[in-house]
Amino acid sequence: MKRKLKSIIFAIILIMASNLFAFSAFAASDPSTGCVDFLNQNITGWVYNPSNPNKSIQVHVYIYRQDGSLVWCTGVTASNFRQDLYNLGWGNGNHGFSFSIPWDTFDWGSIPGYLLDVTAYAVDDAYPYHPTIFNSTSIQNPVHAGSLTWPISDIHYYLYDTTYATEIQNAATNWAYTGCGWNKLLPCDRTYANNNSAMDIFSYSDSTDGNNGYTYFFTANGNQVYPWLPFSDYRYSSINLNNYNISTNPNSPNYVQSVVSHEMGHVFGLDENNNNTSSIMCQAGHGRLADFRGVQFVDNYACNIKNP
Numbered sequence: 001m002k003r004k005l006k007s008i009i010f011a012i013i014l015i016m017a018s019n020l021f022a023f024s025a026f027a028a029s030d031p032s033t034g035c036v037d038f039l040n041q042n043i044t045g046w047v048y049n050p051s052n053p054n055k056s057i058q059v060h061v062y063i064y065r066q067d068g069s070l071v072w073c074t075g076v077t078a079s080n081f082r083q084d085l086y087n088l089g090w091g092n093g094n095h096g097f098s099f100s101i102p103w104d105t106f107d108w109g110s111i112p113g114y115l116l117d118v119t120a121y122a123v124d125d126a127y128p129y130h131p132t133i134f135n136s137t138s139i140q141n142p143v144h145a146g147s148l149t150w151p152i153s154d155i156h157y158y159l160y161d162t163t164y165a166t167e168i169q170n171a172a173t174n175w176a177y178t179g180c181g182w183n184k185l186l187p188c189d190r191t192y193a194n195n196n197s198a199m200d201i202f203s204y205s206d207s208t209d210g211n212n213g214y215t216y217f218f219t220a221n222g223n224q225v226y227p228w229l230p231f232s233d234y235r236y237s238s239i240n241l242n243n244y245n246i247s248t249n250p251n252s253p254n255y256v257q258s259v260v261s262h263e264m265g266h267v268f269g270l271d272e273n274n275n276n277t278s279s280i281m282c283q284a285g286h287g288r289l290a291d292f293r294g295v296q297f298v299d300n301y302a303c304n305i306k307n308p
């Protein structure tokens with residue numbers, strides 16, 4: 001009897017131990033990793049599981065309102081070949097993804113402030129828990145302390161120099177119609193009346209200052225103020241483009257457009273965003289990606305925060 005009890009206890013311990021092993025295997029975290037390179041009309045990036053280098057795993061994307069309610073989600077297998085990943089020795093390199101988000105189909109009337117959070121997960125279905133590879137709330141752009149007081153729904157620019165008229169128009173249109181969610185920037189077009197302009201655009205040529213351009217901020221009386229500390233609100237701005245630097249860039253005219261978009265972002269209240277090389281608000285000298293992909297989700301998001 002005693003021996004039987006012992007064997008029963010032993011059996012129970014065995015079962016518990018096997019459950020423990022089973023549980024620990026079941027609870028193992030997905031070791032996958034990933035990155036969202038760009039988020040605009042499309043979401044572009046890669047996901048990869050280093051413990052299974054040739055497996056194309058999935059990326060799952062969720063878009064939420066600020067109250068946490070879901071607006072949209074999807075999951076796709078990331079199997080696009082990417083030479084850069086292959087060159088890193090990441091298996092067959094078939095780990096890229098790029099697909100469009102149907103921003104235009106969202107019920108924007110039900111989205112307070114037009115603010116959305118985007119979260120993406122790398123998902124290897126061999127595991128129950130999956131790592132977050134992107135979370136818009138963790139990469140929000142910094143914004144100026146001071147704000148543009150010109151009505152955001154009546155924005156025009158005025159050209160003192162028409163050299164870059166096309167690139168400037170493209171940059172302005174890109175801000176008004178980012179393709180990655182709504183904002184109130186309208187119409188963001190050219191005016192021929194200087195007193196109707198929130199953005200006066202000049203060019204200069206300086207081989208020594210190292211800038212592509214810079215933006216000054218003014219009160220309605222024309223006094224220069226600073227939107228960072230000590231901060232002030234401002235009524236309009238001047239954007240000054242350094243012809244010496246931007247005209248010689250091998251990626252012009254796209255490069256010129258990206259410089260203008262960056263400076264316009266300052267007018268709309270956004271600060272430098274040098275931690276995110278995809279953001280149009282990353283300075284060129286800090287690695288803003290040179291080939292032009294336009295205003296990103298995080299830039300539009302920051303604009304909506306700054307100009308509710």
Ligand SMILES: [Zn+2]
Pocket residue numbers: 262266271272283
């Ligand atoms: Zn800047």
